[in-house]
Amino acid sequence: NVTTPFKLLELASPSHPLLQRLLLDAPGTYHHSILVGNLAETAADMIGADPVVVRVGAYYHDIGKIKRPYFFIENQVEGSENPHDKIAPSLSTLIVTSHIKDGIDLCRDYKLPQAIVDVVQQHHGTTLVSYFYRQATENDHGDCVIEADFRYEGPRPQSKEVALIMLADACEAAVRSLSKPNINRIEATVRRVIRERLNDGQLDDCNLTLKDLNTIGDVFIRVLSSMFHSRIEYPENLKELERRKTRNGNGSKQCSGKDSGNCETEQGSDGRPG
Numbered sequence: 001n002v003t004t005p006f007k008l009l010e011l012a013s014p015s016h017p018l019l020q021r022l023l024l025d026a027p028g029t030y031h032h033s034i035l036v037g038n039l040a041e042t043a044a045d046m047i048g049a050d051p052v053v054v055r056v057g058a059y060y061h062d063i064g065k066i067k068r069p070y071f072f073i074e075n076q077v078e079g080s081e082n083p084h085d086k087i088a089p090s091l092s093t094l095i096v097t098s099h100i101k102d103g104i105d106l107c108r109d110y111k112l113p114q115a116i117v118d119v120v121q122q123h124h125g126t127t128l129v130s131y132f133y134r135q136a137t138e139n140d141h142g143d144c145v146i147e148a149d150f151r152y153e154g155p156r157p158q159s160k161e162v163a164l165i166m167l168a169d170a171c172e173a174a175v176r177s178l179s180k181p182n183i184n185r186i187e188a189t190v191r192r193v194i195r196e197r198l199n200d201g202q203l204d205d206c207n208l209t210l211k212d213l214n215t216i217g218d219v220f221i222r223v224l225s226s227m228f229h230s231r232i233e234y235p236e237n238l239k240e241l242e243r244r245k246t247r248n249g250n251g252s253k254q255c256s257g258k259d260s261g262n263c264e265t266e267q268g269s270d271g272r273p274g
Helices: 005-011 017-025 027-047 051-060 089-109 114-122 130-139 160-176 183-199 210-227 236-248
Strands: 253-255 263-265
Touching: 005 051, 017 027, 017 051, 027 051, 027 160, 027 210, 051 114, 051 160, 089 114, 089 130, 114 160, 160 183, 160 210, 183 210
Parallel strands: none
Antiparallel strands: 253 263
């Protein structure tokens, strides 16, 4: 039961069997976990948290989604049917929250250390599954809907490392849902998510200070702004030129102008002139 940095680094290897399962069975979750690891690790040193525990814990925090991957939006193909549309919000909540228990079971099966089990168990704390709770209150007009039934079982984060992963997980997901992310919208989203977790009491059992939370927010805004940066649209004429080169690239000649003899020799695929 002694967890060394070397053991954690072994678990961080992409060739680990459990990470391989996550990549193949729930690729969207795998990609999300890598981004959460990058995000959380960047802030770890600045608040005195262990960056190795944070990175490796982030890789495995959603490992339980392997059991039912298509019930989670990041693993659904665009345009495909959402299975939650056919079931009640209470059942959807039960399925979504069960990825914590499923994750703990997988950690035990693969003999992962307790530090990683704690991350899996605590990274949602006792937060509310707000989407399905709101859906249930709208369907039932608020009658007989008990908020506690739509919360994760917890416990709340007991360490800086788990709290940092909780915040990184929520901020990455919230920013990814923005239709047109820019620096102002990203900053507003990150500050709102951190404030909501604080006001909900999710950070009461860890030793993060308000100064730490401000530092975490600054780091998250900087990193997420670079992750979700805008791109310059590729000009159509260049696209057409690339397609033309692809079609004629194997040792062909391309001619331009009215003089058909004025040709530009292209390189063949073997490196020799065409």
